[in-house]
Amino acid sequence: MTSKEFKLEAYLEELKPLVNIDCGTNTPAGVARIADMMTEKYENIGWQVTREDFGEQVGPGLLVTNKPEAEQFDIMLIGHMDTVFPEGTVAEWSLTHDDEKAYGPGCADMKSGLLNIFLAVSSLPEDVMDRLNIAVVMNPDEETGSTFSGEWLKAVAKKSKCVLVAEAARADGSLVKARKGMAHYVIEFNGKAAHAGNEPEKGVSAITELAHWISTLNPETNFETGTTLNFGTVKGGTGSNVVPDFASTDLDIRFWDNDAYAALEQKIADMVANPSLEGISINLIRKAYKPAFTPNEDSEKLMALIEETGKDIDLPITWQAVGGGSDANLTGSLGVPTVDGLGPIGGAMHSRNEFMVLGSIAKRLELLRNVIINIAEKA
Numbered sequence: 001m002t003s004k005e006f007k008l009e010a011y012l013e014e015l016k017p018l019v020n021i022d023c024g025t026n027t028p029a030g031v032a033r034i035a036d037m038m039t040e041k042y043e044n045i046g047w048q049v050t051r052e053d054f055g056e057q058v059g060p061g062l063l064v065t066n067k068p069e070a071e072q073f074d075i076m077l078i079g080h081m082d083t084v085f086p087e088g089t090v091a092e093w094s095l096t097h098d099d100e101k102a103y104g105p106g107c108a109d110m111k112s113g114l115l116n117i118f119l120a121v122s123s124l125p126e127d128v129m130d131r132l133n134i135a136v137v138m139n140p141d142e143e144t145g146s147t148f149s150g151e152w153l154k155a156v157a158k159k160s161k162c163v164l165v166a167e168a169a170r171a172d173g174s175l176v177k178a179r180k181g182m183a184h185y186v187i188e189f190n191g192k193a194a195h196a197g198n199e200p201e202k203g204v205s206a207i208t209e210l211a212h213w214i215s216t217l218n219p220e221t222n223f224e225t226g227t228t229l230n231f232g233t234v235k236g237g238t239g240s241n242v243v244p245d246f247a248s249t250d251l252d253i254r255f256w257d258n259d260a261y262a263a264l265e266q267k268i269a270d271m272v273a274n275p276s277l278e279g280i281s282i283n284l285i286r287k288a289y290k291p292a293f294t295p296n297e298d299s300e301k302l303m304a305l306i307e308e309t310g311k312d313i314d315l316p317i318t319w320q321a322v323g324g325g326s327d328a329n330l331t332g333s334l335g336v337p338t339v340d341g342l343g344p345i346g347g348a349m350h351s352r353n354e355f356m357v358l359g360s361i362a363k364r365l366e367l368l369r370n371v372i373i374n375i376a377e378k379a
C-alpha cells in the first residue's frame with residue numbers, strides 16, 4: 001500500500017472501535033477487549049498470537065509473530081493498549097473528526113499507532129515477510145509505567161535486533177531518538193506526636209524531617225545535565241498545636257544520565273537509613289521507574305536508515321530528545337537500538353484535547369512499512 005491508495009474513511013472506521021472503549025490502565029476488562037480485537041486482526045492474516053496474563057490488576061499483553069518458531073527477532077514493534085482515561089470517558093467523549101484532525105481518548109496515544117503497526121506489517125511484500133522474524137508486542141500498562149509488563153517487554157527486546165515504538169510522532173512531525181529516565185517516589189515520615197505547648201520536647205516532628213529532605217535534595221537539581229528533582233506534593237500535620245507524627249511527599253526525578261540517577265538513589269537510601277532526627281522512621285516506595293534511553297552507535301545506524309527511507313518518500317525526518325518516558329526507555333536502555341515516534345502525528349496527549357493529524361496517517365504508515373522493508377534488505 002502506498003499513501004496514494006490510502007482510504008481515510010476506512011481507516012477511521014477501523015480506528016473507531018479501538019478508541020470507543022474505556023480502556024484506561026485501571027480498566028483491565030476494556031484493555032482485554034482491545035486485546036481481543038487485535039488478536040482477531042492478526043489471526044486473520046495468519047500470525048500467531050500469544051496472550052500474556054499479568055494478573056487481575058491489569059489487562060493482558062499480546063506477543064504476535066509471523067514466525068512462531070523464531071528464537072530471535074529482526075524487528076520488535078511495540079504499542080500499548082491502555083490509555084490514561086478513566087471509566088465513563090467514552091460515554092462523554094468518543095472518536096470524532098473534522099477536516100484536519102481526529103479527536104478521542106487515546107486516538108493518538110496510541111490506538112492509531114497500534115493500527116499503523118498492523119496495517120504496515122499486514123501489507124508487507126511476501127518475500128520481506130519470509131525473510132524477517134517480526135515480533136509485535138502490545139502491553140496493557142504503559143501509562144502507569146509498564147510495572148507489570150516491563151520485564152516481559154525487556155525479555156523480548158533482548159532477543160530482538162532493533163525496536164520500533166509506534167507512539168505518536170511529535171506535533172512538528174519529529175521522531176523520538178531519546179527519552180529521559182524518570183523515577184517517582186512516595187516517601188512517608190513517621191515521628192511522634194506531642195502537645196506543642198505542654199511537652200514539645202517529647203515529640204519528633206515528621207514535617208521537620210520532610211523539610212530536611214527537601215532542603216538536602218533540591219540542590220541536586222542540575223538543569224545543565226538534565227537531572228531534576230521535584231517534590232510535587234507535601235502532606236502532614238493536624239494543627240498548629242500538635243507536633244506532627246506523620247508527613248509524606250511525592251518526589252519525581254528525571255535524568256539523562258543513568259549513573260547520575262544511581263548516585264542519587266544511593267544518597268536517598270542513605271537518608272532513609274540515617275534520618276536527621278532521632279525517632280523518625282522513613283518508608284520509601286518507588287512507584288514508577290524508567291531508565292533513560294539515549295542513542296548508541298547501533299541506534300544511529302537505525303536512525304540513518306529511517307532518514308534514508310524518509311528521503312525516498314519525500315518525508316524529511318527530524319529528531320527530538322524528549323522528557324517524557326515510554327516503553328522505548330526499557331528497550332533502549334538495554335542497548336537494543338530503539339526508535340520511537342513512528343505513529344501518526346498527535347498532540348495534547350492525556351487531555352480532553354488529544355488529537356491526531358489526519359493528513360499524517362498515510363505518510364507515517366508508508367514510512368513504517370518502508371522502514372521494515374529496508375531493514376529486511378540489510379538483514
Ligand SMILES: [Zn+2]
Binds near residue numbers: 080109110142167
Ligand atoms: Zn502512549
